[in-house]
Amino acid sequence: MHEAFARSRARTLTRQSDAHRYRMVSRSERITVAVMSVNIDIRFGLYSLAAEDAALAYTLFERAIRENQLERDVTIFKQENADGTRDVYVVSQHPVIFSGFYKWRSTFEESLQSRVAEAIPPARVAFDWQYPDE
Numbered sequence: 001m002h003e004a005f006a007r008s009r010a011r012t013l014t015r016q017s018d019a020h021r022y023r024m025v026s027r028s029e030r031i032t033v034a035v036m037s038v039n040i041d042i043r044f045g046l047y048s049l050a051a052e053d054a055a056l057a058y059t060l061f062e063r064a065i066r067e068n069q070l071e072r073d074v075t076i077f078k079q080e081n082a083d084g085t086r087d088v089y090v091v092s093q094h095p096v097i098f099s100g101f102y103k104w105r106s107t108f109e110e111s112l113q114s115r116v117a118e119a120i121p122p123a124r125v126a127f128d129w130q131y132p133d134e
Contacts, residue, residue, distance in 0.1 A: 037099045041130035042074055045089025046116065046123050053120045054078060054086035060119060061090055064112050095132050105129065
């Protein structure tokens with residue numbers, strides 16, 4: 001197909017949220033896109049850590065929050081426990097509106113678990129996603 005003709009037929013841009021890329025779709029191709037937003041209370045953390053690991057966990061969480069543009073929505077807390085261990089956790093200040101949450105969630109969880117496993121073995125991030133509208 002001639003390139004100019006192909007461009008003239010490609011009129012619709014469909015955003016692929018997980019890849020942040022755009023795909024040209026011809027008029028003859030029918031696509032149904034269902035975009036659903038959901039409110040989520042975010043809470044995830046690492047618990048009963050040594051002081052050095054808690055500092056590293058805080059840095060890893062800061063990075064993940066910045067990369068996912070959640071700075072305005074969540075707060076990172078560090079807490080010292082009676083036994084001398086430390087907890088580092090992230091909590092949303094209000095329900096966060098997500099579009100495409102189910103795709104984002106798995107990617108986010110896998111990425112953060114991988115970084116934590118590499119930096120603080122055998123620690124595992126505990127995720128507690130809450131759905132306040134249900």
